[in-house]
Amino acid sequence: MRQLxxxxxxARPYHQMLLHQAFNAQGVYNVRVTDDVPTATARQRPVDVLVLDQRMSRGYARRLFKYLMQASCAGGLLFVGCAGAGEMDLALEARQYGLNVLAELPWxxxxxxxEQVLERL
Structure with missing residues (x-):
């Protein structure tokens, strides 16, 4: 199996740390954290899994989705968390942009x- x-x-450092540890516990060690997806994806090979916060602002999410479509730099998106009451489900919106959403996992x-998401890759 290739290394993902x-x-x-x-946005939350505590969540960054927990997510990083969760991937390591599943045997995935090539894990990076970024504040700036365009800069991080321009420097590295294409990302197999891009982990996103379901609670990021909708305006920022739309700009990010447009970038991801144009750059074709992410194999699949994994959304963590739940949309707040009255907020748009960003995973649904990402799908409408034509992006590959691997899963939505609650926080x-x-x-x-x-593990189930990673087994499908």
Whole structure:
């Protein structure tokens, strides 16, 4: 099995750390954290899994989705967390942009759920 490249784009440092550890626990060690997806993806090979926060702002998410479509730099998106009351489900919106959404996992994230996502890759 090839080694996956995972990029975590998460606003909360505590969540960044937990996500990083969760991937490591699943045997995925090529995991990076970034504040700036375009810069991170321009420097590296294409990302196999881009982990995104379901609660990021809709305006920012739309700009990011447009970038991801144009750059073709992410194999699949993994959304973590749940949309707030009255907020748009960003995973649904990403699908409408034509992006490959691997899964949506609630927070706190299930290790079994993450394992199932990784098995499908």
């Amino acid at each position: 490249y995972v990029l975590i784009h998460q 706190p994230m299930s290790m079994v759920g993450l």
